[in-house]
Amino acid sequence: MLIVQCDFDDTITIGNVSAAIHDAFGPDDWVSMEEEYLSGKYSVEESNIRQFALVRAEKEEIEAFVLGDVAVRYAFDQFVEYCLGEGVRLVIVSSGLDLYINPTISQMGFDHLEVYSGKAQVTPGGIKVEYTDPGGATITNGFKDSYLRHFKSQGNTVAYVGDGLSDIAPAHEADFVMARGTLEEHCKESGLPYFGFETFDDVGKHVEEIRQRLVG
DSSP states (O other): OEEEEEOOTTTTBSSOHHHHHHHHHSOTTHHHHHHHHHTTSSOHHHHHHHHHTTOOOOHHHHHHHHHHHOOBOTTHHHHHHHHHHHTOEEEEEEEEEHHHHHHHHHHTTOTTSEEEEEEEEEETTEEEEEOBOTTSOBOSSOHHHHHHHHHHHTTOEEEEEEOSGGGHHHHHHSSEEEEOHHHHHHHHHHTOOOEEOSSHHHHHHHHHHHHHHHHO
């Protein structure tokens, strides 16, 4: 089966929702913590666990903020329908949090989509975040990679869609890559074959080319 494993922040959405939440509800020094992640001191999972622990907000506040602020990339809804119609398995795998991903997906009417992400528990002392691999074990590194390997171990062909630093490792193990942003820059520099995209109309065309190649 052809699986499209898709990132969420700045891939499905325009802009990074996680960063927007930190800007709105987090401490002033969250940017320095983000720089530590970008420098490689912490994994994206470890960084999110650290950063969201400092966010003080009610679940309802965050959901209202997200639903009023998030912009979804053009033609994502058409791409979802295309996947359903053609038997392509679309799976969202994000190191972001269910706290904001699920309301966004639900608002679009796509509750049927498979979504794997960080699990958030809002407490008075901050947001507790946990990541688990496909077998249910708690992990703090390689969340996206673990799902890609799981899908491939089942004999699936995986087309990867992403934009950021945390998408680089899984992209190298995918069968096909669709990239923008930091991931696209890495693909160019490293020579990793990829399709570029800006909208999900682009993604849909690339996925259809892949599907036709596989069935042909």
